[in-house]
Amino acid sequence: MAAPTLKDVALRAGVSVRTVSNVVNDYVYVADDTRARVQAAIDELGYRPNLLARNLKLGRTKMLALVVPELDVPYFAELARLIIHEARTAGYTVLIDQTDGDERRERELVTEDARGVNFDGVIASPLSLTEEALEGRRASAPVVLLGERLFAAGVDHVAIDNVRAAREATEYLFSLGRRRIAAIGVQHESTGTAKLRTIGFRGAFAAAGAVVDEDLLVEVGHYHREDGAAAMARLLDLPEPPDAVFCFSDLLALGAQRVALARGLSVPEDLAVIGFDDIEDGRYATPTLTTISPDKAVIARSAVRQLIARIDAADEAAEPAQSVQIEAPYRLVVRESTQGRISTGGS
């Protein structure tokens, strides 16, 4: 006769497999009476929670993979911290794979079972992953994607409204009386972040009845400080330089601001600067950086909870539900780089 399984215990105790698992692993809070009932079922059936055997059987490891392009981009590092915290609270360990946006690496973890590691689920922020690869995925572990809804495929997403956020950032610069507003971060090949933020930027111009000066839209290869610095140098060499710049990331903005200051310009008097991401770096820069602040805590919590819900549903052999698109909030955070020095005391 086969040894009793987790499922047998769950049936006997009248609880879900997840609840039995929680008791066995002692990971999360389980009500005392439920725990007692599960323990009684375990004793009656003679169930032996052999972690390794159970893992092999259920393919459950309580490990999640977080797939991000770049950890030295603080937005991802800050998000990773929040995701790790949320997952740990729910009894999961997160291991991080940095892909550099390499399509093969992204595909490996998101669409195939990683070699030697069984993750219960994957949270991924892909840069290069194609819709085809995603639709043809073989991996059994559920996936939640961060960032824009790039794919029609039935995959859960968590994102902010990038078009609206970019439009608000640009409208705010118009509201300051700026008229030669530049954008750093355009990527003509992009179908994701860059494209959506460019649409938002143009939308603000349309709403203001203004015409975009295409010379003020600067394409970049990456969203790093050095790309922002190079873009700003180009803009300042124009016959008519901008009086404001919307950078599609805080790193771009910090690079741009550095070049403006190094050339002797005053920020924001000569040039207002606004970024995107609200990384800590921008809160300690001089001047401090105005930015669009996505609610990273909500993004992390939504992604982890949605993923665990999928894992639980798979454990309980429930019908897979329709994919969900979760929209996280954001807000405009005004600091010195657009408003000037507010007081002498603070950051």
Added chain:
Amino acid sequence: MAAPTLKDVALRAGVSVRTVSNVVNDYVYVADDTRARVQAAIDELGYRPNLLARNLKLGRTKMLALVVPELDVPYFAELARLIIHEARTAGYTVLIDQTDGDERRERELVTEDARGVNFDGVIASPLSLTEEALEGRRASAPVVLLGERLFAAGVDHVAIDNVRAAREATEYLFSLGRRRIAAIGVQHESTGTAKLRTIGFRGAFAAAGAVVDEDLLVEVGHYHREDGAAAMARLLDLPEPPDAVFCFSDLLALGAQRVALARGLSVPEDLAVIGFDDIEDGRYATPTLTTISPDKAVIARSAVRQLIARIDAADEAAEPAQSVQIEAPYRLVVRESTQGRISTGGS
């Protein structure tokens, strides 16, 4: 009869198990004639390279774990990128575990086999791991530790000479004519980084025949921007504030510099600031940050190569060699926060 193993193939081909593994996995360069010889042995023996079976048998996954306290501390993020790159070149995938310096999490990955994951080796930068835990480790995977040689135990380390580096940073401030030199980053409980850098700081005073003003040594809980900011605020509230500050990390320095600038001080005229780590952030700050720059590329390369040498030695059942202590170089990088604006063009 048992199925032929990797070892059988290696014996037949007259090569190491590692070489057969390299051929089978197609990961790294193998000379054409060696590859042909291995392939011939595989064909003769009818060896079938079943990845999963082989992994279970040898416990080899070509996965390395990188255990770091905090990824939103850019020093670790930048180091992680370099380690991932080095490992990938050698055919290994790196997964990162962020521990927040939590002793239990560090112990789990460094001294026990992680649940559900078989790493071939571990590179760790522990904050809280005890010597006892390390000596009693059960895990079979080799470990290389980053940072100071904290332990007598037979574990490989890669580190810079923190005492000497801190002394040089402080002597440089003396050489600028500064006399009220503060230090931010002291941790009285520390046996590691903070302790060694404090020793170096005091060493420079002794060499200069100067007396340390204990009021100018500020203890911090963490090496984050906010800790540097709080420490600087305390120093500036002293009856006799410092004219220079050596911060034990760039993040501390950036927090300290922000507070000094926000209070209307000029850096470096009123206050010279020097950090430690040479993170990109400091190269784009205004003023740009003078710092001690550990050679992160050498640290990453040394750690990965040493770890792979240990893994290979284990594969080949060689006698474990004595533990090694690898010292990586560093240099003092002078920028605006101590030297003032050098030109109007650059960073």
